[in-house]
Amino acid sequence: MKGIRQLAERLNISIGTVSRALNGRPDVNDETRRRVLEAAAEMGYVPNQSGRSLRQGTTNAVGFMIESGFDVAGNPDNFFLGVFDGVQTVLSRHHLDLVVLPCATDEDPTQYLQRMVTRRLVDALIISATHRTDRRIELLNKTHIPFIALGRSATPGNHPWLDLDFEGVANRAIDRLVAKGHRRIAVGVPSNDINLGFVFLDGYKAALARHGIAFEPNLVIRAPSSEQGGYQTAHELLTMPEPATAVVLIYELMAIGFYRRLNESGLSPGRDIAVIAFRESPLSRFLSPALTCFRMSLRDLGITLGESLLASMPAYADIYPQGIVRRVWPMELVEGGSDQAIKG
């Protein structure tokens, strides 16, 4: 066990001076500092995090909670790994580490989060896949731990959040489809309580209203965010008395199942029914025809997420003076062949 004490003994100085030298305090003789750093490197000494945490009251770690159950479904190409990378870029500037906290499927997310918070495993938290009403937000607001939500929620709070622009997705998709002559436009939305479904649906209704198209509840297909869900969505649409001519899917994974169901009926996406989906992934290019979808930089999203979180922490607020960030993240439309059909 190589602690600060061994290091100090070896150099014949006090542990206080070693600590100050290591932590870059200005009140240390240059020569002393040099010797300390040299010896530390040689011994491979790194401060014990528990010792520091206990003394300082901070862990120098930021937690990112993910829920296997909800997050997985719609994210086939590892949405999160891209975001992690961006978050880490920011954290590493301040010698903070990112630890990912995966909540097991058989555990209540709020209880899990509660445990992580009270154990003081991390100084701050990022939560994702927010629900319409989200008890985690309630809990975090009560405990006063700094956090940011990747996703809005109807649960109130003064916390920062970052969310993808699902209104924008709905609006631009509808505008595009209407411009191509479509009037009966369906949407495939999540069947659970995840907040983005609500935002997307509101955007859809607003866009229809702008174009003077009446909202028809039966054109809103609720299905799991999976291939199977996409298959179901296509099946429902095809067996309707008056089928839709276009569809906007919330997850591109659904597009695979959607395409397949169309093919089974001898129909072709893009020719017989227009398809637009959120979000671009490696798959979207390889579908045939390529999927019209929305693109974003996961890394940039992660960077903004990290910076916005730090902005809400007193210790970093002067470096990131943006205050409480509440921001919608824009996305870019990527044209594919899947919505090229011209109607009427």
Next chain:
Amino acid sequence: MKGIRQLAERLNISIGTVSRALNGRPDVNDETRRRVLEAAAEMGYVPNQSGRSLRQGTTNAVGFMIESGFDVAGNPDNFFLGVFDGVQTVLSRHHLDLVVLPCATDEDPTQYLQRMVTRRLVDALIISATHRTDRRIELLNKTHIPFIALGRSATPGNHPWLDLDFEGVANRAIDRLVAKGHRRIAVGVPSNDINLGFVFLDGYKAALARHGIAFEPNLVIRAPSSEQGGYQTAHELLTMPEPATAVVLIYELMAIGFYRRLNESGLSPGRDIAVIAFRESPLSRFLSPALTCFRMSLRDLGITLGESLLASMPAYADIYPQGIVRRVWPMELVEGGSDQAIKG
């Protein structure tokens, strides 16, 4: 700040007794224990992990390192989230938590791991995506922290490991294809140093030898483990002087690109060229024709991974007496239409 001291004051007993009651020590009066537990629940008291860690020398956390760069590629449907779930099932039995440590793409994996180890963030580690020679294994063996590798490696060590049965995949795929009359069977393998590529290739060569088929180096196509890589693989195969009649792909993500390239030439997987891929995912069923591939339970793999890790930790060795586990994980073949072509 609600610490053990506040709890003790409120109950008018010493902090030592509170600690003993909370930790389930037998030498505590039943009534005292009841009062302590009740008050703790009421106050929402949970022991500070830094305090415990510093005193006990353990963190009660197990780390699972993932590398964004390498792990992501071949795992479109979140391989790891399934495994995490199984690992957590095991850890939660012993009040251990799983923390995932994602190594950023711009950081050296060995240095990252070094930092995590010396900081003493976790008591034990799981590493994944092992390379042919893996400096992380060298490091971990040196530091004497308990760990298990998900994947074999040529780097020596007495550590436990668990690995998927890539020889089995190669053998059974080749047997099946040979039985259908194929003799020119290609393989698509990773273009990097990841160990599974070596294991798979060895299995392939051995299987060919068993069937008296000469090994042809140009039938080994090295490509990235992505759709693009699958596309490249198909392209190379189609432009060969004497094309292969069957192919085994190491990642099912490659199959998407492979299918697409075949379609571009008016060829059909399953009819014109037989395709088998490792590993089953939601996608494999939705490809047309469905992909013949290999299935496993990610959760069960995670459970075994967790139990094998604990077996190597002195504190848990009596509960998990399996010793140093070194085990190959079997998989089940799932029939699709992609290898139904009969040659000869």
Next chain:
DNA sequence: CTGAAAGCGCTTACAG
């Protein structure tokens, strides 16, 4: 069965 005390490895006012 309980209390008082030591100590895990650090950081940081406080003297000098």
Next chain:
DNA sequence: CTGAAAGCGCTTACAG
């Protein structure tokens, strides 16, 4: 510029 000492929140021998 440096050292001696206190103390972060726990657990655990050691007395009684």
